[in-house]
Amino acid sequence: MDAFYASVELLRYPQLKGLPVVIGGGRRREDDLLARMRLAQPEREWTAHDLADIPVDMFPRLNSYTGRGVITTATYAARAFGVGSAMGVMKAAQLCPQAILLPVDFEQYRHYSRRFKEIVRDIAPVVEDRGVDEIYIDFTNVPGGQREGGRVLARLIQKSITDDTGLTCSIGVAPNKLLAKMASELNKPNGISILQPEDLTEKIWPLACRKINGIGPKADAKLQAQGIHTIGELAARERSWLMANFGPSYGAWLHDAAHGTDTRDVVTESEPVSMSRETTFEKDLHVLHDKQSLGEIFTRLCQQVAADLQRKGYVGKTIGIKIRFDNFQSATRDSTLGFYTSDAKAIRQAAGMCLKRIDFKRRIRLLGVRVGSLVKADSDQALHPVPLKVLPSVLTAKEAAPLKDLRHEQADLF
DNA sequence: TCTGGGGTCCTAGGACCC
DNA sequence: TCTGGGGTCCTAGGACCC
Numbered sequence: 262m263d264a265f266y267a268s269v270e271l272l273r274y275p276q277l278k279g280l281p282v283v284i285g286g287g288r289r290r291e292d293d294l295l296a297r298m299r300l301a302q303p304e305r306e307w308t309a310h311d312l313a314d315i316p317v318d319m320f321p322r323l324n325s326y327t328g329r330g331v332i333t334t335a336t337y338a339a340r341a342f343g344v345g346s347a348m349g350v351m352k353a354a355q356l357c358p359q360a361i362l363l364p365v366d367f368e369q370y371r372h373y374s375r376r377f378k379e380i381v382r383d384i385a386p387v388v389e390d391r392g393v394d395e396i397y398i399d400f401t402n403v404p405g406g407q408r409e410g411g412r413v414l415a416r417l418i419q420k421s422i423t424d425d426t427g428l429t430c431s432i433g434v435a436p437n438k439l440l441a442k443m444a445s446e447l448n449k450p451n452g453i454s455i456l457q458p459e460d461l462t463e464k465i466w467p468l469a470c471r472k473i474n475g476i477g478p479k480a481d482a483k484l485q486a487q488g489i490h491t492i493g494e495l496a497a498r499e500r501s502w503l504m505a506n507f508g509p510s511y512g513a514w515l516h517d518a519a520h521g522t523d524t525r526d527v528v529t530e531s532e533p534v535s536m537s538r539e540t541t542f543e544k545d546l547h548v549l550h551d552k553q554s555l556g557e558i559f560t561r562l563c564q565q566v567a568a569d570l571q572r573k574g575y576v577g578k579t580i581g582i583k584i585r586f587d588n589f590q591s592a593t594r595d596s597t598l599g600f601y602t603s604d605a606k607a608i609r610q611a612a613g614m615c616l617k618r619i620d621f622k623r624r625i626r627l628l629g630v631r632v633g634s635l636v637k638a639d640s641d642q643a644l645h646p647v648p649l650k651v652l653p654s655v656l657t658a659k660e661a662a663p664l665k666d667l668r669h670e671q672a673d674l675f
Numbered sequence: 676t677c678t679g680g681g682g683t684c685c686t687a688g689g690a691c692c693c
Numbered sequence: 694t695c696t697g698g699g700g701t702c703c704t705a706g707g708a709c710c711c
Contacts, residue, residue, distance in 0.1 A: 474709090
């Protein structure tokens with residue numbers, strides 16, 4: 262199989278090129294910027310076509326932000342200050358206070374995301390969705406796909422996206438998904454990079470292990486501790502050694518990945534496994550002192566998941582909650598019902614029982630509600646659920662003991 | 676002044692059935 | 694009285710990704 266990995270760059274302001282810019286923090290509509298321009302220069306209309314004309318001074322700076330957000334992405338100029346994705350906005354503001362901060366505008370992203378994927382599917386229909394701005398494409402059977410090793414098709418895709426949306430797009434071409442993704446990183450933004458199997462040692466082996474999709478911070482730290490820093494160093498280790506030290510499954514995968522081996526297909530369709538809603542509070546809350554607002558937030562989360570399920574036509578039978586405490590430790594509880602539901606009240610009831618099984622001795626910063634074991638609302642399974650083999654969990658003696666003091670007050674909490 | 680929100684997949688132990 | 698495996702389902706936590 263030959264695969265493309267394509268990702269669009271969502272920064273749409275040419276006047277910000279080369280400047281330190283981060284996207285993150287609170288959600289806001291991009292229209293806010295236009296609204297400010299209409300105030301500043303009322304003689305002009307200011308529509309979405311005028312984004313390029315907004316003066317740089319009008320953009321908010323990182324140091325004007327207060328709150329708990331994180332950075333979603335950052336330009337290279339911002340990265341030079343040590344700012345990067347997933348970093349707290351407050352920490353980023355310390356490193357680079359003058360950076361421009363753009364709001365996260367999910368409505369805009371969804372719109373451009375849909376368009377980007379439509380355009381690609383019109384050209385090459387075998388597409389795997391990997392989130393808002395990324396896809397895999399299997400172009401094995403696209404007519405003309407092999408010309409110049411894929412470069413002609415990649416250029417066509419790039420040009421079609423830019424003509425339609427104004428967005429730039431990076432594309433990696435390789436024999437499989439793993440390598441295609443890494444290839445796309447070699448030439449960003451707006452680049453095309455073609456990787457042949459024989460390029461592995463020269464182009465991939467010098468890269469940090471972290472560049473492999475599937476090696477995260479934990480695995481990387483463990484590899485570093487073994488003196489393995491680059492993909493080449495990883496490839497040099499015996500498969501059996503990796504399996505012994507990282508588990509048979511992950512170890513074998515590490516070995517394959519380092520050698521550029523990946524047999525996964527491009528998956529064009531998949532069913533959701535779970536849906537959830539969660540929220541981090543502006544300030545940490547206490548189960549007893551902030552009972553009222555917690556109760557309201559909890560109800561709203563249940564209503565939101567229920568609405569999501571109904572809108573997309575799913576029901577689920579495993580209801581769960583997630584708590585993150587002020588020390589960032591988290592806990593989850595879930596419980597499987599004998600029937601499928603997408604009803605807000607039923608979800609709230611089951612989730613409320615889950616909450617009672619948590620020991621709330623610390624303040625909490627996040628609350629989430631999840632519905633799993635999903636099936637289509639009109640499926641046979643949904644209409645004729647098999648009876649439960651395992652009884653829904655009740656508080657075990659072990660769980661109940663530490664809750665003794667709080668249990669009474671918690672009883673009617675959620 | 677740390678650390679969002681929405682997901683998937685894996686592991687490991689226990690219950691329960693055959 | 695002691696001692697089995699498999700297989701499946703459920704639950705909790707954690708790694709990882711975008």
